[in-house]
Amino acid sequence: QTKKIAEQLTSTCSYCGVGCGVLIQKEKNGNIFVEGDKNHPSSKGMLCSKGLNLHHTVNDKSDRLLYPQMRYNKSMPLQRVSWDDALERSAAVFKTFIEKYGPNSVAFYASGQCLTEEYYVINKLIKGFIGSNNIDTNSRLCMSSAVVGYKMSIGEDSVPICYDDIELADCFYVTGANPAWCHPIIWRRVEAHKAANPDVKIIIVDPRVTDTCAIADLHLQLNPGTDITLNHAIGRLLIEQGYIDINFIQQHAEGYEAYKAVVFEKSLEEAAHICGLNPNDIRLAAQYIGEAKGFISMWTMGLNQSAIGTNKNLSLINLNLITGQIGKPGAGPFSLTGQPNAMGGREVGGLSNLLPAHRNLNNPLHRQEVQAFWGGKEIQEKPGLTATEMFEALETGQLKAIWILCTNPLTSLPNTRQAEAALKKAKFVVVQEISNKPETLAYADVVLPAAAWAEKEGTMTNSERRITYLHKAVDAPGEALPDAEIICKFAQKMGYNSFSYNNVEEIFIEHTKLTKGTNIDIFGLNYTILKEHRSIQWPYKKHKQNGTKRLFEDKKFYTPSQKAILHAVPDTLTSEKPNPDFPFILTTGRIRDQWHTRSKTGKVNKLNQHIKQAYLEIHVQDAEQLELKEDDIAIITSARGEVRAKVKIGNTIKPGVVFLPMHWGKILGNDLNRANNITNDLLDPISKEPDFKYCAVKVAKY
Ligand code: SF4
Numbered sequence: 001q002t003k004k005i006a007e008q009l010t011s012t013c014s015y016c017g018v019g020c021g022v023l024i025q026k027e028k029n030g031n032i033f034v035e036g037d038k039n040h041p042s043s044k045g046m047l048c049s050k051g052l053n054l055h056h057t058v059n060d061k062s063d064r065l066l067y068p069q070m071r072y073n074k075s076m077p078l079q080r081v082s083w084d085d086a087l088e089r090s091a092a093v094f095k096t097f098i099e100k101y102g103p104n105s106v107a108f109y110a111s112g113q114c115l116t117e118e119y120y121v122i123n124k125l126i127k128g129f130i131g132s133n134n135i136d137t138n139s140r141l142c143m144s145s146a147v148v149g150y151k152m153s154i155g156e157d158s159v160p161i162c163y164d165d166i167e168l169a170d171c172f173y174v175t176g177a178n179p180a181w182c183h184p185i186i187w188r189r190v191e192a193h194k195a196a197n198p199d200v201k202i203i204i205v206d207p208r209v210t211d212t213c214a215i216a217d218l219h220l221q222l223n224p225g226t227d228i229t230l231n232h233a234i235g236r237l238l239i240e241q242g243y244i245d246i247n248f249i250q251q252h253a254e255g256y257e258a259y260k261a262v263v264f265e266k267s268l269e270e271a272a273h274i275c276g277l278n279p280n281d282i283r284l285a286a287q288y289i290g291e292a293k294g295f296i297s298m299w300t301m302g303l304n305q306s307a308i309g310t311n312k313n314l315s316l317i318n319l320n321l322i323t324g325q326i327g328k329p330g331a332g333p334f335s336l337t338g339q340p341n342a343m344g345g346r347e348v349g350g351l352s353n354l355l356p357a358h359r360n361l362n363n364p365l366h367r368q369e370v371q372a373f374w375g376g377k378e379i380q381e382k383p384g385l386t387a388t389e390m391f392e393a394l395e396t397g398q399l400k401a402i403w404i405l406c407t408n409p410l411t412s413l414p415n416t417r418q419a420e421a422a423l424k425k426a427k428f429v430v431v432q433e434i435s436n437k438p439e440t441l442a443y444a445d446v447v448l449p450a451a452a453w454a455e456k457e458g459t460m461t462n463s464e465r466r467i468t469y470l471h472k473a474v475d476a477p478g479e480a481l482p483d484a485e486i487i488c489k490f491a492q493k494m495g496y497n498s499f500s501y502n503n504v505e506e507i508f509i510e511h512t513k514l515t516k517g518t519n520i521d522i523f524g525l526n527y528t529i530l531k532e533h534r535s536i537q538w539p540y541k542k543h544k545q546n547g548t549k550r551l552f553e554d555k556k557f558y559t560p561s562q563k564a565i566l567h568a569v570p571d572t573l574t575s576e577k578p579n580p581d582f583p584f585i586l587t588t589g590r591i592r593d594q595w596h597t598r599s600k601t602g603k604v605n606k607l608n609q610h611i612k613q614a615y616l617e618i619h620v621q622d623a624e625q626l627e628l629k630e631d632d633i634a635i636i637t638s639a640r641g642e643v644r645a646k647v648k649i650g651n652t653i654k655p656g657v658v659f660l661p662m663h664w665g666k667i668l669g670n671d672l673n674r675a676n677n678i679t680n681d682l683l684d685p686i687s688k689e690p691d692f693k694y695c696a697v698k699v700a701k702y
C-alpha cells in the first residue's frame with residue numbers, strides 16, 4: 001500500500017546506545033512510520049526490531065499523559081490543573097524546602113534517554129542555581145563504571161574508537177555483553193565482517209550461551225564475578241609469550257611493573273580453576289589477542305553493573321594498553337553504551353559528580369569556570385547523591401523532594417521494594433512522564449506530561465561520540481511539553497532568569513560554548529551544521545568537517561603525564577556470596593525485543609510476541625534437582641524479597657547460576673514478576689554502580 005508521505009525527517013533511534021539513524025516518514029493523517037537512514041554513518045540504513053517499530057510508540061497515544069495533574073494529599077486523587085498552577089506549586093514547595101533544610105534537601109533523578117539539551121538545563125538548574133549537586137540519572141545504573149574506568153586509565157571519559165574500526169579489526173574480545181540482542185546493529189557489522197573474513201577471531205566471555213555466541217571462535221563460559229581473574233590471566237600470558245608492545249608501554253604508559261606483579265600472583269591453572277575454565281581456552285584467547293593486528297575489547301553491563309565494576313573495567317582496558325592496541329585503526333577498548341544518550345548526558349556533566357565538558361567537580365578552577373559562565377551560585381565541591389543514595393536519603397528523611405523524569409526507578413532500581421518504601425516517605429514527588437503506566441505515578445504530588453521521541457527536537461550522542469540532531473515530526477498530545485521546556489519554565493518560576501531561551505538550539509549553543517578548549521570541544525557546532533552533515537563525532541574542529549573518528553592517534557592521553565595508566569587492580573570479589581540458604585547466583589539482563597521498563601516497547605504487539613513474560617533461565621541439572629519442569633512457576637527468593645517466573649530449562653547457563661530479564665515491573669498492582677525485588681543494592685565504591693549481575697538467591701517450585 002502506497003502511503004501518502006507529507007514529509008520525511010531525520011532522527012536517531014531512542015533506545016540503545018548504538019544510536020542508529022532513522023528516517024521518519026510523516027503521513028498526511030499525522031501518523032508516522034520509520035525506516036533506517038542509509039546516510040547515517042553509524043548504522044548505514046539498518047535498524048533492529050525495536051528501532052523498526054518506533055512509530056507504533058508514537059502513533060499509539062492511548063497511554064499518554066495529557067495534562068498536568070496535582071494533589072495536596074496523597075490520599076486524594078490527582079486532579080487536572082494548569083501548567084502555571086503545577087509549576088508554581090512545585091517551585092513554592094522546592095523553595096520552602098531549600099530555605100528550611102538547605103539546597104541538598106531536593107534532587108532530580110533523570111535518564112540516559114533525555115536529550116543533551118534537557119540534561120544541560122537540569123544540571124545547570126540544580127548545580128548552578130539551586131546550589132546542590134543532587135542530580136543523577138539512570139546512567140548510574142548502566143555506564144558509571146565504564147566512565148571511571150576510562151578516567152582512571154586514559155584520563156577522561158572518552159571512547160577511543162569509532163564503529164568503522166569494526167571492519168578494520170581482526171580480533172574481538174566481547175565480555176559481559178550480549179550485543180546480538182542488546183546492541184544488534186553493531187553486532188550485525190561484526191557478523192558481516194566475520195562472514196567476509198573468516199580468520200577474524202571472536203572471543204565471547206559470558207556465563208550464559210547467548211545468540212552472540214553463534215559466531216564465536218571461542219566462548220569462555222566463566223563463573224560469574226571472575227572477570228578480573230580471567231583478564232589478569234590473559235595479561236600474564238600476553239607478557240609471558242612476548243605478545244606485549246614494550247615500546248608502547250615504555251613510551252606511552254605508566255604502572256607496568258605493578259601491573260605485572262599483580263597478574264603474576266596467580267598461575268594459569270589457579271586462575272582457570274577460579275573461572276571454571278579450561279586453561280587451554282585461556283591460552284587460546286591470549287594467542288588470538290596477541291596475534292591480532294587490530295584488537296577491540298567490547299563490553300557493557302556484565303562488567304559495569306558490579307560491586308567491582310571499576311576494577312573489572314580497568315583489568316580489561318589493561319589488555320589493550322599492554323598490547324598497544326589503542327589509538328590506531330581497528331583497535332581499542334570500546335564500551336557499548338546502554339542508553340541512547342548516556343554519553344550526551346556525561347558531556348554536559350549530568351551526573352552528581354560531574355561538571356560540563358568533562359570538567360571535574362573536585363577541581364576548584366573547573367568549578368569557578370562553570371560558575372562564571374552560568375553566573376549563578378557557587379558550585380558545591382561535594383558530589384551529590386547518586387541514584388540509589390537518593391532513595392536511601394528519601395527513606396531517612398534527609399532528602400525531602402525528588403523530581404523524577406524520563407525513567408521508572410520502581411522497575412529499574414535494585415532492591416526495588418525498598419526504593420518503593422522510600423518514595424512513599426518522600427515529602428514531595430514530581431513525576432515528569434510520557435505514559436500513565438509507571439508505578440512512580442502512585443507516589444506523585446505533581447504529574448507533568450512530557451513530549452516523547454519525535455515530538456520534540458534536540459541532540460543525542462551515541463557510543464562512538466557521534467552527535468545527531470533529532471527532528472520534531474509530530475506535535476505532542478494534549479498539553480504535553482518537551483522536557484527542556486518544562487525544566488526551563490520551572491526554573492523561571494523559581495526566579496532564575498537565565499533559563500529564558502527562545503528555542504532549544506540556544507541551549508545547545510550554550511553547551512557548545514562551555515566545551516571550548518576542552519578535549520570534547522564542539523564550539524562552533526550548531527543545528528544547521530548537524531543537519532547538513534547528518535552527524536558529527538566530537539571533538540569537532542572546523543577543518544575536520546565530520547569531527548574526529550578516532551582518539552589518541554598521537555598517543556597523547558588525557559592524563560597529566562599524557563601517558564595511559566595501567567592499574568594493578570586487586571582480584572577480590574565483594575559481591576554477596578551464595579550460601580546454604582541462598583545457594584544460586586542470580587544474574588539479570590535485557591531481552592531482544594524489550595527496552596528497559598517497557599513503557600514504550602511494552603505497547604507494541606509485535607515486540608511482545610518475542611518473549612511474552614518474565615522467565616527464569618536455569619540449567620537442566622539444577623532444574624532436575626529442584627524437580628522443576630519447563631513452564632512451571634518458580635519462586636526465586638533473596639534476602640530482599642521474592643519473584644515468581646516461568647521456568648525455562650536448558651544448558652545455556654552455568655549450573656548454579658540463574659537468569660531473570662529486568663524489564664517487568666508491577667502488573668495490575670502485582671510486583672511478583674519484578675526481577676529487581678531481589679537484586680542487591682550493594683554499590684561499587686568508586687563508580688557507585690549497583691551489583692545487578694551477582695546476588696545470592698534460592699529457587700523453589702511455586
Ligand atoms: Fe535502536 Fe539500538 Fe536497535 Fe539501533 S540497535 S535500532 S539504536 S535499539
